[in-house]
Amino acid sequence: MDTILLLTVLVVIFALTFDFINGFHDTANAIATSVSTRALPPKVAVIMAAVMNFIGAITFTGVAKAITKDIVDPFALSNGSVIILAALLAAIIWNLITWYYGIPSSSSHAIIGAIAGSAIAAAGFGVLNYTGFVKILQALLLSPFIAIAAGFLMMSLFKVIFKNANLYRTNKGIRYLQICTAALQSFTHGTNDAQKAMGIMTMALIAGGLQSGDDIQGWVRVSAAVAMGLGTSIGGYKIIKTVGGKIMKLRPVNGAAADLASASVIFSATLIHLPVSTTHVISSAIMGVGAAQRVKGVKWGVARKIIMTWIITMPSAAAMAALIFYILDIFF
Structure with a gap:
């Protein structure tokens, strides 16, 4: 029992660490457009994102429940705490590697792939909840294409609206709009990404026999929201540089269109309880x-280059998690 409790505590600590890293890793994506167009100074953007991320994180729980039960059944795992701990360590290592090199990799792909890889290493492919897992994979696969279409349509609409507008005045006005769109972007990021850590902590509590249902406890919601908010306050300026300037030269109207398009896709996914990659979107x-x-x-x-990183993230994290599980299984 002492070992199970120790593993559960370790999972909670590393889940909050993952959420913290997710905050500074993925927040860059949420505010990259507003920073690169100089609508907001970096420090102001990061503080605003931290606050909005926190508010978004404590508002919803549907995605957390999907993470808890749709990848593997936590009630059926005999060594669930070790599986989850291995998955968290793998996802954290992957996030730190991609952050160091300034690559906007997906934390969502990393943790979902890591959970699947660790569980398969422990109990074989039959342990996966294929109905839920396929549903999550479909959301991760389709959301970037939906976001491309949404961005194309939003920019096309903006071109019609501002067709005859004065360029200087339009850019100045759009910069003010971008403050709102960046705040919305950060809020929607919190509603989806912070819930992944909540779901993982709930899995650990169930696997450790400390919880009998899949409800997300209040302290889990608040601690995950705080961890993401603190991570956000640090920011990820390397990734801001990649997303905000290296994909295309952004102007205020482009940034606002991208923010509105991506926020609508992320929030729609949150409402139907599906985890998506904010990085991808x-x-x-x-x-x-x-x-x-x-x-x-x-x-x-x-x-x-970004797309290739997306493709290799899930299998890489899965393989890393499987290896870490085998190592941890020796000790536990």
Whole structure:
């Protein structure tokens, strides 16, 4: 019993660490457009994002419940705490590697792939909840394409609205709008991304016999929201540089269109209780906006590099989690 309690405590600590890292890793995506267009100074943008992330994180729990039960059944895991701990360590290591190199990799892909890889290493492929897992994979796969379309349509609409407007006045006004869109972006980021840590902590509590249902406890919600808010306050300026400038040259109207498009996709996913990658959605929305503006204006070489990272994240995190599980299983 002491070992189970120790493992549960370790899972909670590392889940909050993952959430903290997720905060500074993915917050860059939420505020990249507003910082790169100089609508907001970096420090102000990061503080605003931290507050809005916290508010978003404590508002919803549907995605957390999906993470708790849709990948694997926590009630059926005999060594669930070790499985979850291995998954968290793998996802944290992957996030730190991609953050160090300034690559906007997906924390969502990392943790979902890591949970699946660790569980398969422990109990074989039969342990996966295929109905729920496939549903999550579909959301992760389709959301970038939906975001590209949303970005393209939003920018096309903006081009019609501001067709005859004075460029200087329009840019000045749009910068004020971007303050609102960046806040909305950060709020929606909190509603989806922070819930992943909540779901993982709940899985650990169930696996450790400390909880009998899949409800998200109040202290879990608040602690995850605080961890993400604190992580957000640090910011990830390397990734801001990649997302905000290397995909395409952003102007205020482009940034606002990308923010509105990606926020609508992320929040829609939250409402139907599906985890999506905010990294994927925001980067894809920027690509869609760029394509609507001028296809050749999008730096597709950088975009291809980002997409390749998306593709390798889940299997890499899964393999890493499986290896870590085998190591931890020796000791526990």
